[in-house]
Structure formats: C-alpha cells, structure tokens
Amino acid sequence: MDRRMFVAAAAVLCLSPAMAQEKVKLVNVVELSGAGATAGTNWKNGIDIAVAEINAKGGILGRQIEIVHYDTQTNPGNTRAAVQRAIDEGTYAVLGPVFSGPIGASMQISQRAEIAQIVGGEAAGLTKQGNPYLFRTSLSQSAAMPKIAAYLQNDVKAKTVAVVWVNNDFGKGGRDAILPELEKRGIKVVADVSTEQGQADFASDAIKVKNANADAVFVYLNEEESARFLRAAKQQGVDKPMVGETTLLGAKVIELAGEAANGVKGHVGLSIDAPVPAFQEFGKKFQQRFNYASDHNGLKGYMAVYMVKWATEKQKKFDKKGLADTLRGARITPKDEPGIMIETKIEQNGDLDRESFLAEVVAGKQVIKQTLPMINP
Amino acid sequence: MAEFIAYLIAGLATGAIYALAAIGFTLVWQTSQTINFAQGEFVMLPAILILALVKLAGAPFWLAAVLGVALFIALFGWGFKITIVDPMIRHGVLPLAIATMALAIIMKEGAKDGFSAEAQSFPSLLPAQTLSFMGISISLQHIAIIVVACVAIGGLQWFVTRTRTGRQMQAAAQNPGVALILGIPVARMVMLTFLINAGLAALASVLISPIYLAKFSNGEVIGLFAFIAAIVGGFNQVRGALAGGLIVGVIDSLAAAYVSTSYRLAVPLVLLVIIILVKPEGLFGRKEERRV
Known part of the structure; x- marks a missing residue:
C-alpha cells in the first residue's frame, strides 16, 4: 500500500459509521416554551448536568452521550411529532416530556417502536394504560x-x-x-x-x-x-x-x-432541600451552573439520564428494548448507581416507589x- | 352581595388594564385608520425590558423602570411610527395591519429567546394587602390599578379636549388635510399620538405584571381582550375604549365566578358578536362613513 492509499483508507475509516457510533444519542422532548416552560427548563438543565458528568467520566460503556433537546412548546401535537422525530433519528431512549397531557398524547409512539420513554409526568392515568415502555421519574398521584x-x-x-x-x-x-x-x-x-x-x-x-x-x-x-x-x-x-x-x-x-x-x-417527592446529601449536592451544582435553584424537575431530569446509564451498564450492551426490560421491576440503589441519589423501586407498570x-x-x-x-x- | 362586589372590583381592575390597551387601538385607528395587532405585545414588552435591565445590566429597579419605559417609548412610539407605520401606510391599511401582526410575532419571540421563556416575578409598587370596608375585602393593588388607570385616562381625555395641543391632535386625526392648511403640524401630532400610545402601554405593563407575572405570552390575552373592549366601547372614542375595557373586565370576572372558568373567554366574545350585530359603531362610538 503506497502512502496516498494509506491516507485515503485512514480517512475512510475515520468517517465510517463505526466511528460515528462512538456516541449514544439521547433525545429529550420537552416543554421549553409555553405553559410548561418552567418545568421543562428545569428538567432539561438537570439532564445537561447528568450528561456532562457522565461524559466527563468516560460515558456509558465507553460511549459519549450526544444529547439533543426538542421544544414541544407544551403542545401535544408538537410532542407527538418530536417523539416520532427522535425515534426516526435513532434515539436510544426518549427523555421527557414533563406535562402529563403531552405524555399521554405521545407515549404510544415510543411503545410502538419498543423504545423506553422516561418522563416527568405525575398523572395517575399514564401508567394505567399498560404501556411497558413508559417510566416515571416521580411518584404517581x-x-x-x-x-x-x-x-x-x-x-x-x-x-x-x-x-x-x-x-x-x-x-x-x-x-x-x-x-x-x-x-x-x-x-x-x-x-x-x-x-x-x-x-x-x-x-x-x-x-x-x-x-x-x-x-x-x-x-x-x-x-x-x-x-x-x-x-x-x-x-x-x-x-x-x-x-x-x-x-x-x-x-x-x-x-x-x-x-x-x-x-x-x-x-x-423530590427536593434539593431534603435531608439527602446527594440531593443537596445536586442543588449546589445546579445553582453554580445555571444561577438559580433547581426545582423537583431538575432532579427528575438528572435521574432520568442515570436510569438510562444504570440499565445500560446492567445489560452490558446498547439494546433499546433491553433497556426497557431492564428498568421494569428494577430496584436501583445509590450504591449501585450514585446518580440515582435515593433508593428507587420501579414497578412493573413504570410507577416509582421511594421515600418522600x-x-x-x-x-x-x-x-x-x-x-x-x-x-x- | 359582598362577594359580588369583590368580583366587581377585581373585574374593574382587570378592565382598567384592558382600557389602557384599548385606547392604544383607538389612537392608532384615529391617526392611521388601521389596527395595531401588536397592541397586546406592547403591554407585554415594557415589563420584560425593565427586568432585562435589572437582571442583565444590574440596574436598580427604579432606574431600570425609568430607562425601560423611556427605551420602550422611543422604540415602540417613535421607532414604530418611523420604521413600520410611515413606510407601510402608503400601501394601504391592510399591509400595515399585516405588518403589525408580524411585529407582534417578532416581539413575542424576541422576548422569549432574548430574555426568557419562563414567567418572571415583577415587583409591585404596593403591598398585597386587603382593605376591609363594610364587610367587603378589597385588594389594595386592585384599587391602585383602577385609580392609576382612571387618572391616566382622565388626564389623556383632559389633554385631548382641553389643551391646544390636544385639540390639534384631534384635528389632525379627524381631517389631516384641512388641519395642515390651518397650520397644524400634523406629522408632529401623529407622532405625539404614537408616543402617548407607547406610554399608556408601558403604564399598563407596570400595573399588570405583578399580578400576571412578566411573560412573553402575556400579550395574547391582553391584546385579545383590549381589541374586544375597543370594539365594544367604540373604536373611534377614547371614552368608548375606557367603558369597553371596564365592561369586558367585569364580564370576564363575573363569567369566571358564575359561569365557568373554561368558558370565561367565550363570554366577552359573545358580547362582541352582539355589539357588532346591534350597534356596530360600539356603545360610545361615532358612526363613520367613508367613500370607497
């Protein structure tokens, strides 16, 4: 192989899909404007902190997380479109939204694609619909x-x-x-x-x-x-x-x-003022980075990413369907995954149980x- | 009865804000024969500008309020006329009306992207206390809004009808050609109208933002209700805009109390339809005829 061929082969290798797959894509579909802007912005910021932390420590199973945020404008129609787009773009899991209405309108799309959707909604009805791919980050009503x-x-x-x-x-x-x-x-x-x-x-x-x-x-x-x-x-x-x-x-x-x-x-359900050192530590990080105090949605967004990390490392591979299977019925402790912050039990229907x-x-x-x-x- | 009076006062306070915004519709209509569809955003933006000066420039609130209002009047009084109204009016009222729709979107999205998509607290000039009077609890802030808005509108009415400049403004609005022949500086009078409109919008913004919170989307509701108020009261009369604003505010409050919160928006719209069918010039409006 002459020198020119070697350079060309190296260039092709660098641009090959194998190299591109060194990242794992997560799409966050969330309310960044409209009535849910406050909740959605906190959720997004919590996610950004978690992603930065995980990437700084080498990512998930050696892959860096590529996070993409789509604004739903707190509109159920936009949420459906954004969830579909996320799936078409090959997201590993769907994060968000936070408002229950848009979750109810979009959760069937991720269910059909057999992709886990980790949401911030609290409406009791969400997890009563038998969707095995829906997971909460907060207690249900x-x-x-x-x-x-x-x-x-x-x-x-x-x-x-x-x-x-x-x-x-x-x-x-x-x-x-x-x-x-x-x-x-x-x-x-x-x-x-x-x-x-x-x-x-x-x-x-x-x-x-x-x-x-x-x-x-x-x-x-x-x-x-x-x-x-x-x-x-x-x-x-x-x-x-x-x-x-x-x-x-x-x-x-x-x-x-x-x-x-x-x-x-x-x-x-969650608070940066709760007597849980990990919550308080998160509160300080959030304040330092965004210059305001996080509400519970910041904690939920942060935990959502760590739920993905824990389940992926548990199954030891990037399997979209397997991610949901691993989360269902799991009990995650801070000892297993410090980013989860508080012992969390995930019920079969996607509901959570933990201290409040x-x-x-x-x-x-x-x-x-x-x-x-x-x-x- | 005490409950009804409480609803009435709350409605009058909201209505006073609608009246301030509705007068803007009236003023622009009188001088340009068009509708400023960005009027709601005119009420939304001053509060955002003030908060931006506080948060981004670190100015104390009083200084930010003075600078923010002055900046707003310069941009959306003088600037609005020079950059949008003057170039567009030559092409007719419809292009100008569409241009104001575009302006509304730009103002809204600009406030969202340039400042924040989230609601922000806005300091109130008065404490959130109640006054008890004959067994009725009345919000001090509501009373203040009603008084300040009525004084501002009364002052405007006095200025327009009792001063030389005000009468020149009226003449310029009613027949600019004849006014020009009579030596009235029509262009300056029209500019003054736009500055007054921006000033009233800024006043409405400072009064309502402590209650509604400052948010980029506030103009949607205020603009719609002020538009209804202007039509109900009469698009060509300042006193009509005042009456229309108060009527719409009270109806909205009573609808929320006695009909349903879900249908509160529909009730003023029903009133609008009735007025258009029964008295299209509005309750206090003047009939206008135009040759086409």
Whole structure:
C-alpha cells in the first residue's frame, strides 16, 4: 500500500459509521416554551448536568452521550411529532416530556417502536394504560395523594377543604385522586374550583376560595399558575392553610410568588432541600451552573439520564428494548448507581416507589419537616 | 352581595388594564385608520425590558423602570411610527395591519429567546394587602390599578379636549388635510399620538405584571381582550375604549365566578358578536362613513 492509499483508507475509516457510533444519542422532548416552560427548563438543565458528568467520566460503556433537546412548546401535537422525530433519528431512549397531557398524547409512539420513554409526568392515568415502555421519574398521584389527605387530616386537622385544580390531564388526575382520599377521611370538599392551564388572572378563583371559608385549601396547579394563584389569594386576604403537592412548593413557585408562598405546606417527592446529601449536592451544582435553584424537575431530569446509564451498564450492551426490560421491576440503589441519589423501586407498570417528604415554605425557603417512607419497601 | 362586589372590583381592575390597551387601538385607528395587532405585545414588552435591565445590566429597579419605559417609548412610539407605520401606510391599511401582526410575532419571540421563556416575578409598587370596608375585602393593588388607570385616562381625555395641543391632535386625526392648511403640524401630532400610545402601554405593563407575572405570552390575552373592549366601547372614542375595557373586565370576572372558568373567554366574545350585530359603531362610538 503506497502512502496516498494509506491516507485515503485512514480517512475512510475515520468517517465510517463505526466511528460515528462512538456516541449514544439521547433525545429529550420537552416543554421549553409555553405553559410548561418552567418545568421543562428545569428538567432539561438537570439532564445537561447528568450528561456532562457522565461524559466527563468516560460515558456509558465507553460511549459519549450526544444529547439533543426538542421544544414541544407544551403542545401535544408538537410532542407527538418530536417523539416520532427522535425515534426516526435513532434515539436510544426518549427523555421527557414533563406535562402529563403531552405524555399521554405521545407515549404510544415510543411503545410502538419498543423504545423506553422516561418522563416527568405525575398523572395517575399514564401508567394505567399498560404501556411497558413508559417510566416515571416521580411518584404517581396515586402514591402522593393518600399522603396529602393524611396530612390534611392529621396535621392540618381540616374538616373542610377547598380544592383548586388545573383543567388538564395533570390537574384532573390529581383531583380525581384526592377526592376519594378526602372522602375516606371524612373531609368535606366545600369548593371545587377548576382553572385553566396558562390562566393569568386568578382573582375570581381566589374570591371563590375565600368565600368557601374552608379549613384548608388544596392547590393543584402547574408552577406558574400556582404562583399566580398564591399571589391572588394573598391579595384577596385568604388566610387559610394552603396545602399542595410538589409543584406548589417548588423553587420557581417560591421565587415567583414571593411573600405569598410563605406558609404553604405539602408533600414533595423530590427536593434539593431534603435531608439527602446527594440531593443537596445536586442543588449546589445546579445553582453554580445555571444561577438559580433547581426545582423537583431538575432532579427528575438528572435521574432520568442515570436510569438510562444504570440499565445500560446492567445489560452490558446498547439494546433499546433491553433497556426497557431492564428498568421494569428494577430496584436501583445509590450504591449501585450514585446518580440515582435515593433508593428507587420501579414497578412493573413504570410507577416509582421511594421515600418522600413533607415540607413547608418558611421565609422564602422550602423546609423539610418530615421524611415519609416508601409505600411498599 | 359582598362577594359580588369583590368580583366587581377585581373585574374593574382587570378592565382598567384592558382600557389602557384599548385606547392604544383607538389612537392608532384615529391617526392611521388601521389596527395595531401588536397592541397586546406592547403591554407585554415594557415589563420584560425593565427586568432585562435589572437582571442583565444590574440596574436598580427604579432606574431600570425609568430607562425601560423611556427605551420602550422611543422604540415602540417613535421607532414604530418611523420604521413600520410611515413606510407601510402608503400601501394601504391592510399591509400595515399585516405588518403589525408580524411585529407582534417578532416581539413575542424576541422576548422569549432574548430574555426568557419562563414567567418572571415583577415587583409591585404596593403591598398585597386587603382593605376591609363594610364587610367587603378589597385588594389594595386592585384599587391602585383602577385609580392609576382612571387618572391616566382622565388626564389623556383632559389633554385631548382641553389643551391646544390636544385639540390639534384631534384635528389632525379627524381631517389631516384641512388641519395642515390651518397650520397644524400634523406629522408632529401623529407622532405625539404614537408616543402617548407607547406610554399608556408601558403604564399598563407596570400595573399588570405583578399580578400576571412578566411573560412573553402575556400579550395574547391582553391584546385579545383590549381589541374586544375597543370594539365594544367604540373604536373611534377614547371614552368608548375606557367603558369597553371596564365592561369586558367585569364580564370576564363575573363569567369566571358564575359561569365557568373554561368558558370565561367565550363570554366577552359573545358580547362582541352582539355589539357588532346591534350597534356596530360600539356603545360610545361615532358612526363613520367613508367613500370607497
């Protein structure tokens, strides 16, 4: 082989698919604008931290991760198109979205392609559809609502409650999950206030809640709407305990609602303020890189990538279908994979079980008051 | 009754914002005979500019507010007229209306990509407290919005009807040809109208952003409701825009309270259809005839 042929052969080798495959592609389909921008941006940033960490340590099974983010604009149609595009482009797994409605609209596409879709949604109905390729990164509403209802009964001592919910898949799922739990505990719902996704003016809803004169208010809205409602409630002089789930006590809600967030209580699945050193360490990394505090969605995005890493290393190969098979029914501990941060049990239907927390917003900061155990350890 | 009054006041506060924006439709209509479809974005952007100056330039809020409003008036009062209205109006009102649609998209996407896609908190000039009066709790911020907006609109009405410059503005709007013959500096009066429009939009932005939070998409709702308000009140009268804004705000609030949050947007639209069918010039509008 003369010198010119050697150079040409080397060039061909460098450009060959074998070399290109040194990377593993992950596509994140997420809400970077529209009503879900706050949640989606946190999720994306959490993913970026995890990818940077994994790549810095040599990648997964020696391959660097190539991460691509597609903005769904919080639109179910765009989400479907983005998931299809991700699959056509050969993604190893689909990450996202975070909002339950777009997840419900797109999950069949990854199921048909037999590719794992790791999502941030909490609506109870998502994992009741028998999709073996869907995996959560947060507790389902079915797991969270009994804890909130018990909190309302035992800690808040509420006999009557006003329920404020957002009229989308997430909100409807939460409302449908909390109402039977409240009824079971003899807590009467005296106001059932439906609001719209992206709603800007909550004055009328706050007046309704105030006049209901309930012992407590259960707020189940997305992040920006939660902040607007809290502000409106303060303007209208609503002085009853505000109780909610992870979204109500998130860092972004606290930032947006300002003083109106003080005193808000509830259940949080994940929090950078929880007494888990790995969560707090993640919180510092996030703050350092993005100059604001991560909410639970940042943690979820981070964990999603580590779920992919753990399962791939467990199966010792890049097998898309095998990834889902490995995740299903798995129990991942921080000892096995430090990036998972907290012991996590993945149920057969994609639901998660792990410890969670009761928290309160005090002087503009989320303070964890109690750690709740796993439901089925 | 106390509950109804609370809804009424909340509606009047929101309506006052719609009125400020609706006056912008009226002013642009009177001077250019066209509709500024970027009016909602005109209300969205000042708050974003102020926050950008605070966050990116590190300016204190008061300085950022002064600079942000001044910058906005320069860009979207003077700049809007010079770069969009003047070149496009020569080709008719339809191209200008389409140009304002394009401007709305550019402003929205620019705010999203240049600043943030997420909502941002915007400081309120007043604390979120309530005043109790005869058993009715009233939000201090709502009262402030109503008072400030009414003073601004009242001041504008006084300026337009009671001052020499204001009357020249009216003359320039009603018949620019004759006004020019009478020695009125028509071009300057038209420019003044655009500056006032930008100023009112900036005021609306500062008043509403503490409640709605500053976000690139805020203009969609405000623009739609202000447009409805302008038609309901009368597109060619400032007092019509005021009345229209307040009516639409109150109807929206009562619809959310007594009909359904899901249908609250539909109720003002139904009102719009009724007004167009029954009184197309609006409740306080003047009938206009044009030769074509």
